[in-house]
Amino acid sequence: MPSVAANSPAPLTISVAAGKGGTGKTLVSTSLAIELAYEYPDKVALLDGDVEEPNADLLMPTVFEDSQPVHILVPEVDAEACIHCGKCAEACQASAIAKIRDVVVTFHELCTGCGACAYVCPVDAIAEVPRKVGRIDRGIAAGSVEFTQGRSEIAQQHTGSVTSALKAHIKSGKVSIVDAPPGTSCPMQETIEDSDYCILVTEPTPFGLNDLKAAVETCRTLSVPHGVVINRDGIGDRAVEDYCKTEGISVLLKIPHERRIAEAYSRGETLVLAFPEWRGPLGQVFDAIVEEVAQ
Amino acid sequence: MKMAIASTGESLDSQVDPRFGRCHWLILADTDDMSFEALKNRAAAAGHGAGVEAAQMVANMGCRGVVASTFGPNAAHALAQGGLAMYRFSGGTVREAIEAVKAGTLEQLNGANAAAHSGDRE
Numbered sequence: 439m440p441s442v443a444a445n446s447p448a449p450l451t452i453s454v455a456a457g458k459g460g461t462g463k464t465l466v467s468t469s470l471a472i473e474l475a476y477e478y479p480d481k482v483a484l485l486d487g488d489v490e491e492p493n494a495d496l497l498m499p500t501v502f503e504d505s506q507p508v509h510i511l512v513p514e515v516d517a518e519a520c521i522h523c524g525k526c527a528e529a530c531q532a533s534a535i536a537k538i539r540d541v542v543v544t545f546h547e548l549c550t551g552c553g554a555c556a557y558v559c560p561v562d563a564i565a566e567v568p569r570k571v572g573r574i575d576r577g578i579a580a581g582s583v584e585f586t587q588g589r590s591e592i593a594q595q596h597t598g599s600v601t602s603a604l605k606a607h608i609k610s611g612k613v614s615i616v617d618a619p620p621g622t623s624c625p626m627q628e629t630i631e632d633s634d635y636c637i638l639v640t641e642p643t644p645f646g647l648n649d650l651k652a653a654v655e656t657c658r659t660l661s662v663p664h665g666v667v668i669n670r671d672g673i674g675d676r677a678v679e680d681y682c683k684t685e686g687i688s689v690l691l692k693i694p695h696e697r698r699i700a701e702a703y704s705r706g707e708t709l710v711l712a713f714p715e716w717r718g719p720l721g722q723v724f725d726a727i728v729e730e731v732a733q
Numbered sequence: 734m735k736m737a738i739a740s741t742g743e744s745l746d747s748q749v750d751p752r753f754g755r756c757h758w759l760i761l762a763d764t765d766d767m768s769f770e771a772l773k774n775r776a777a778a779a780g781h782g783a784g785v786e787a788a789q790m791v792a793n794m795g796c797r798g799v800v801a802s803t804f805g806p807n808a809a810h811a812l813a814q815g816g817l818a819m820y821r822f823s824g825g826t827v828r829e830a831i832e833a834v835k836a837g838t839l840e841q842l843n844g845a846n847a848a849a850h851s852g853d854r855e
Contacts, residue, residue, distance in 0.1 A: 527789065533782025533807075538792040538815030545807055548782050595781050 451614045453633035457649030459620030462669035467617040468708040473720040475582035486587035487629035488619035489600040497708040502577035508603040510551025511566035519563035526555035550596045572600035636664040643674035670695040737791035739801035743771035745828040751802035752852030754784035784808025803847035
């Protein structure tokens, strides 16, 4: 059991990702946060970085206190001032502003808010106006975890600005657990980037292994130390464990495939809330991570 | 008159590509003398905004209209803003599409007739 005498945890930012969706990232991130909050009250934050589909609040009793919009600046063209040079369209990497013959057309839902178009316009014909792309909700989860979730506006293509706004709530001095979206493309990369450690949750199947490899490569490219949690252990084969052994990646925890865990999940109860015997093992995961990061 | 036809290949005998934004090739043809150039559609690789890029490309090369089977919402908006006409054609070659344009038998579309990202390839 972790030392009860320590009253301040190493203030690490730990992201939780997977590759394959549906492996149990949110189960692990919520349970880890709740367990750490038992041990270190007021020293734990959980951030839900799956801004297209935040769901951590569904697995814990959550009380929201505050909501703030996230805005980016998008272009509005003064058609009379425009000289149709096309420099704005050339500069845009997101196809959010285009010159179609003599008309400049904007597509705000494609805009990433980079400001390049307004910057290059030689006649200052482009005004930058705010557009709401999401919101950040804050509250308390399970009575003890400082909880923040990002939520992107529906149909907004680029979610990076919401992720950035969310990550601004990572508190130095606290353990921050950041739940990532599935996959290994931009939204996941933006979430795990600069974290001190990434827990990769996988299932012991060929699908799980395939996507785990992509997630490992992403962590390596971003220089984020990482380890694996195998969830639903027993439904597949040993290939994931063998891969981890060959690659020198720690298997931090194995959660067996048990119907009662799935039933609790479906009732909105994360692992440690339904089955407190899992608190100890999750505390040990944190200790193992602290040790690995210290090396 | 210069028209753009979405194509699966680079000749007039290629089959028309049903999708506009993510078609493989764009055939820019002069309907008066059947001269043409074939452009590989760079927009096809774009994760987002393929319709916008393709519309810009054909408009800025002087086309007055586009022929394909389906046009998504961004492509349709961009083409309409530029005053380009959209014509629906399916199941034939580029040459047949051009003949149909000349004969005036093609349905002209007033707006998008496909959802965003319908043309995404795997």
